[in-house]
Amino acid sequence: MSENLLEMKNICKSFPGVKALQNVDFQLKPGEIHALLGENGAGKSTLIKVLGGIYHPEEGQIFIDGKEVAITDVNSARDNGISIIHQELVLVPYMTVAENIFLGREPKGKFGVDFALMRKRAQEMLDQFDLGIDADTLVANLSIAQQQMVEIVKAISFNCRILVMDEPTSSISDKEISALFEIMRNLARQNVGIIYISHKMSELNEVCDRVTVLRDGTYVGTRDVATTPKDDLIAMMVGRELDQYYTRDHVKSDEVVLKCVDIDDGKKKHKRVDHVSFEIHKGEIVGFAGLVGAGRSETMQCVFGLTPGSTGEIYIDGQKVQIHSAVDAMKHGIAMVPENRKVEGLYHQQSVRFNSTIEVLEQFISKLRVNEKREAEITQEFINKMSTKTPSHEQTVTNLSGGNQQKVMIGRWLATAPKILILDEPTRGVDVGAKAEIYEIMNELTKQGVSIIMISSELPEIINMSDRVYVMYDGKLTGCISYDEDLSQEAIMKLATQESAGGKTV
Template sequence: MSEKILLQMKNIHKSFPGVNALQGVDFELFPGEVHALLGENGAGKSTLIKVLGGIYIAEEGDIFIEGKKVAIDGVNASHDNGISIIHQELVLVPHMTVAENIFLGREPLKGGFIDHETMEREAEKLLDDYHMSISPAAFVKDLTIAQQQMVEIVKAISYRSKILVMDEPTSSISDKEVEFLFDTMRMLVKKGVGIIYISHKMDELEQICDRVTVLRDGTYVGTNVVKNTSRDQLISMMVGRELTKYYTRDYKEPGEVVLKCENITDGKMVKGASFELRQGEIIGFAGLVGAGRSETMKCIFGLTPYLSGEIYVNEKPAKIRSPLDAMKYKIALVPEDRKQEGLYPVQSVRFNSTIEVLKSFINGILVDQKKEEEIAGKYIEMMDTKTPSQDQLIGNLSGGNQQKVMIGRWLATSPDILILDEPTRGVDVGAKSEIYAAMNELVKEGMSIIMISSELPEILNMSDRVYVMCDGKTAGCFHHSENITQEQIMKLAAK
């Protein structure tokens, strides 16, 4: 790591209506350094990197690159200063190819027209350099979220930037792909690239990061050397208190079977999924990327048609061909990709909280606004969602608070069965503990929860039983009393 400072951000201020997002924040980065940026959702991490990326313009403060003061007044200015950002929410164009996305806005030309042959050849070389088995001619909409994440990474690297920002880059990729990502990062830092790394996964920081800077409520808390700092110290810096309880789970004997699925097959990624869910329990679904977990739940919720198999709700055959059918059976699904499959980003928190229960406060053309506000307020309070008001655009909230709104929206439908697909993806430790506590209270009150998660500690600590999926089938099931290990799960997931 060089002694010369690559990036300095001094006294950065940024505000939005009702929110002081950044209040005099400082940050610095050296060449060849991986510098973690930590903080709870809403702490200002994403706002700070959007200022660096030219998406937002700071009201106060200065940015220096290699000692020279620069004006970053737009995305192009950021790129011109050698900065690339991989955002937490993917920004690829779904109906364009992988090659077109990688070279968007800088396509090679031949005779005044886009040279598609050269573009695909260059994209293929980049993909091969980083050992990615993705066709440059494939449409992004046909890729898995994990594959889309890897395309984002290649696109950012292709700019040959001096400063690379990664915002939750491992949130939807497999352990094997994480290893590849870290190898790529190590290769880049050897070339002098400085990397800003945002993640809520503490074990990743210990593996890959040199220093860590913590923000809280839009203010700078401190910068530490990772190897000299404990997890408890970092959590205390982030939340401003000791987090005495992280996973909250009170186990009790579950009730009768409320959902049973037998040999569900969709002709694509689901090839014979079978499981059962009892009243008042949480079952976890583990498996590698592409195992068919999310696809199985989409069949159960009526988003994807299943070709064969049977679904029983409360021991009676259920015909579920649409989400409306599923809701009649009191089933709710919080999807993995909240941006593409759940949120209305240009609408308010109140709108996003109540959209599934319109009949509760709309009668013909009459809207009971007080009732609508009561419903939204109840679930904002229940999930401890941080928002200046119900009128705030949900797109202006942090990712974790958007997730809380999504969970609250489906709780408003009063489901008996709640499916949570990656419920804490991109969520900080404080918000995670709040979501875990809420899940625990819901099952104590009799709700039944299906949780899909790529975080095995979450699966192990929150589930009554764990189903493991492999190649579209349920490969096995463990009970929490069996003292399940991550190795046992991975053995079934990879067989």
């Protein structure tokens, strides 16, 4: 028997204008957790989709236990013991969690599907993670983090031999991540081979044994995680050393540009935003930290005019304003990059050009004629600024890699030249090099007087980039910490879990 559980050899896959994979090799041993690392657009998801039978490579072979296999479609991948959590969530929104988990393999009783059994089994699986998700809930009513957890639970439930996770932790919080890692280690002990894709470098040391790096669709190398310095891996990924990661020049200003008083979602039951008051100064980066579900995104949605029935007062530059829609918010100089690019963010079937310029169209439409030159300039400006990888302005956004979609979306909002920029998980799914670029852009913007609100579940990013951090728990603010006070992971986690009796209330 071969010592490799899986071997992919010489895989080549092209798309129009893009060689996504060129002669890529990959090997996975039983019981190992093997990270796949590379910048946005390096080819990670494409390699996984070849393994999953979604893309058919022009060249290359796949071996399982040393025997060549033909993976022609999703079912044959599954028959070969391969289970994949894809980067973009694929649950059916208007089915329950239990129905999604058992889709196509519902347990049968005497009279067709045994719903009670299905619900019971699904609930048991969910409870392993201590998720507090009811198996009867419609997926559409779950948060993104919860949906991601359901995807994970579903993939694991297949008793697979090869489990692939394409950025599973990009939208879940630390508590769920620890639970996930524990389950991964358990599966590995049972000889499952796990391929793990993530842009969070710190996770490598925590769970991975080996790492394979891809760059521009080519294989760069495979290393043992324990003995390879992080900087070496970054150099392998980006082809150069990265000198600076976080860029932040703290600016102290007392000028309040945005003041929110008693923001509330107006709901009687299941309140997600409960009388939240805060203020943002000119040129500040203000972090919003908290566990997933703490109400950070929901608070900003109220501020941005997206929540009908929400209450509270909003002052911009000291003037009380009424914001009942995103258009109102934009009129007052607020822009918001939402958390979920798939649903709220991008026009997926439209081009990079369309998505980059849609919010600033009026700048180059006159007498109903589009100034195409200006449009192209703006598109190119933000492709450059964000280092977005796309073969052309006309590429359909859905064909960009996940991280590059995120860059298009941030670029679009920067194009509106906002005074106040709300970023909800801005670096989710973005590679290390591009993260550093986004931080630099944020820092630059604050120097120009732009104020930034950043919701993030990545504590290092919150701590290193913020002037002040507000922490939320269960719809309420539990505290505010300034960068020159005790701004540490521990201090934030205390407020985020309400361990501290009462915390400093603001």
